[in-house]
Amino acid sequence: SGCMLLAFIYRVTHITRWELNFSICLLSPEKNVALKGTATQSSQYDSYGAAGNAIDGNRNTKYTDGSCTHTNQDSKPWWRLDLQDVFTVTSVTITNRGDCCSERIDGAEIRVGNSLDDNGNQNPLCAVVPSIAEGQSSSFQCNWTMGRYVSVVLPKPGILTLCEVEVNGHDSSGWYKPERCW
Ligand SMILES: [Ca+2]
Numbered sequence: 001s002g003c004m005l006l007a008f009i010y011r012v013t014h015i016t017r018w019e020l021n022f023s024i025c026l027l028s029p030e031k032n033v034a035l036k037g038t039a040t041q042s043s044q045y046d047s048y049g050a051a052g053n054a055i056d057g058n059r060n061t062k063y064t065d066g067s068c069t070h071t072n073q074d075s076k077p078w079w080r081l082d083l084q085d086v087f088t089v090t091s092v093t094i095t096n097r098g099d100c101c102s103e104r105i106d107g108a109e110i111r112v113g114n115s116l117d118d119n120g121n122q123n124p125l126c127a128v129v130p131s132i133a134e135g136q137s138s139s140f141q142c143n144w145t146m147g148r149y150v151s152v153v154l155p156k157p158g159i160l161t162l163c164e165v166e167v168n169g170h171d172s173s174g175w176y177k178p179e180r181c182w
Pocket of ligand 1: 053055056060068
């Protein structure tokens with residue numbers, strides 16, 4: 001992570017003359033793009049469990065320290081991040097609760113896309129969380145999926161708690177919006 005990628009792209013600069021110019025572009029380095037987003041969830045259990053606690057930049061896994069999310073027992077609990085723009089997502093790192101209930105995350109789906117249908121829970125699936133050990137962080141590949149919304153949804157009745165969700169990606173739409181060109 002963090003390495004620069006070089007991309008060759010072509011640009012039509014004078015379409016009427018059918019002239020093609022080739023440019024070298026620098027893609028922005030990979031970083032956690034979640035921190036500038038806003039988060040919401042299907043419900044909030046108590047004052048400690050706000051949706052924004054999963055993007056506060058703190059992996060603290062003790063629930064009562066106030067850095068984890070917590071829904072009620074819902075029929076299909078979900079948490080959703082709005083990145084405010086379309087980003088290219090390479091992977092998502094989830095930190096699980098460390099003081100209790102680590103099995104609640106089992107089977108959670110990570111979805112990335114641009115739709116808010118069904119609260120974003122119909123967006124393309126990039127990974128299913130098999131399990132994450134108590135208080136541990138695990139990364140799941142999203143293979144350069146582009147989208148504005150990143151959701152974690154439990155497709156069954158349960159409680160969803162996330163202590164941190166890091167979205168590793170690029171603040172451009174892949175090759176199409178390079179940060180800088182020559
Ligand atoms: Ca946190």
